[in-house]
Amino acid sequence: MEFPVSAESIAALVQGAAELEATAVGLRPHRLPTWARARGDAQLKLAESQPAGVRIAFTTTAPRVTLTALATRFGYAGVPPRAPGVFDAVVDGSVVASASLGSAVVVTLDMSTGRTTTTQAEPEALTFDLGPDDGTARRVDLWLPHTESVELVALAADAPLRPAPAAERTWLHHGSSISQGSNAATPTGTWASIAARAAGVDLVNLGFGGSALLDPFVARVMRDTPADLVSVGVGINIVNGDVMRRRAFTPAVHGFLDTIRDGHPDAPLLLVTPILCPIHEETPGPGAFDVAALAEGVTRFRATGDPAEVAAGKLTLQVVRTELARVVRDRRDANLHLVDGLSLYGPADAAEHPLPDALHPDAATHRLIGDRFGAAVFAPGAPFGG
Structure with a gap:
């Protein structure tokens, strides 16, 4: 039986973000609030939208969890592109699985002209194996990529997901x-x-x-x-x-x-x-x-x-x-x-x-x-x- 998670519930699971922007696709984590983003330049806006340190944190007995997301990648014309961003699944402190989205919206800046080109992409689903279900709830942290912007579209698992407790500090x-x-x-x-x-x-x-x-x-x-x-x-x-x-x-x-x-x-x-x-x-x-x-x-x-x-x-x-x-x-x-x-x-x-x-x-x-x-x-x- 699959347990889908609503957008509101996904928001309750996100840690390390200042706010979540509702887009036409899903929820985009930001590391600066709206008022601060408005005071920065394009470079800062690009960097803060890449969710370094942001994770979806929950406890569950589920052996699998599926995250649907859309990434936006930025690059420069003539400069070798970075490798696709990585999502890490961490169970009780250990990395158990990693995955990348196969495609993404790609924004390319031509530094000689100042013009940008943008390709389009559709959200994709990534399924993470968390290990067999032994009936014991485990803490799971899905760490989002630190090098690309991400819109969170959907989350589903084989068992209910509950917000993980915060650390002491x-x-x-x-x-x-x-x-x-x-x-x-x-x-x-x-x-x-x-x-x-x-x-x-x-x-x-x-x-x-x-x-x-x-x-x-x-x-x-x-x-x-x-x-x-x-x-x-x-x-x-x-x-x-x-x-x-x-x-x-x-x-x-x-x-x-x-x-x-x-x-x-x-x-x-x-x-x-x-x-x-x-x-x-x-x-x-x-x-x-x-x-x-x-x-x-x-x-x-x-x-x-x-x-x-x-x-x-x-x-x-x-x-x-x-x-x-x-x-x-x-x-x-x-x-x-x-x-x-x-x-x-x-x-x-x-x-x-x-x-x-x-x-x-x-x-x-x-x-x-x-x-x-x-x-x-x-x-x-x-x-x-x-």
Whole structure:
């Protein structure tokens, strides 16, 4: 006997999203509320609609569950497309099945003309084997793709589904595409998901590709989002976007943290400095695609700034780390802690774990970063140790 789940009931099962938009097809999870999306640019709107860290969480005795969904994938003309997004089924903490939609709406931007083309697709059903029914209710988390937007159309199972309980603690994190999970193979394989699952906390992932820019409205969202643990990773997008100078950067970090503290005055708060990125350690932005690599079918980035301009206030990752350490020192906040990104991925790791596109870690390196973050931050006596 099949137990279909209504759209309203699907909404009750979703965790890690700010809101669900009702579309003509189904429900689209968003990681920022409507008012905040209205204040962002196209890049941020694209990134926040990709449901990194969002999952459908329930308990059931069902041996199978079927999710019908429609994905929207974004790419650039002339740039190799990303692999299709992955849905992970996790039963009582273990990944038991993964699947991708065979087709999707594809939006392609031609950077030379600014024009986009869009293909069409229909929703598809994905069935996940959860293991035999032994009469015992199990917790199931269906992790949604971190690299493509998804509309949830229908959900059905062989037994009733009930909302899964929340964890004792919620971790709210904001960062760049690395926090969103760029180049990780699966949604449970992003470094933030790895650390959260190992620690047994609920993750709210506000990692936005290209968009960790100290936007005041993102700080307000974080201020108003219930959380027990809060962290902010900042630096790489500021540098590779070339959007600030040192004079503006440091006060902007203070302002961002001030707003978060308005809503979370005593929560453990981490300021995470950038991991190693050799192209931007001593060279400012802006960053750009490596055109020669693209001609060979390889996606790679490069820094185009002039190191001589650092003296005049241009930012590099080395400058950013120095300024972030100064922010933590000057604030004299006993619950504010600095996490050195180089301790998560640093010069000693570059030979064995090179960044394949010169900017983002690969799947194995996400695992390395997630494990190290968990050991440093969630261990007994550490800032998130409980």
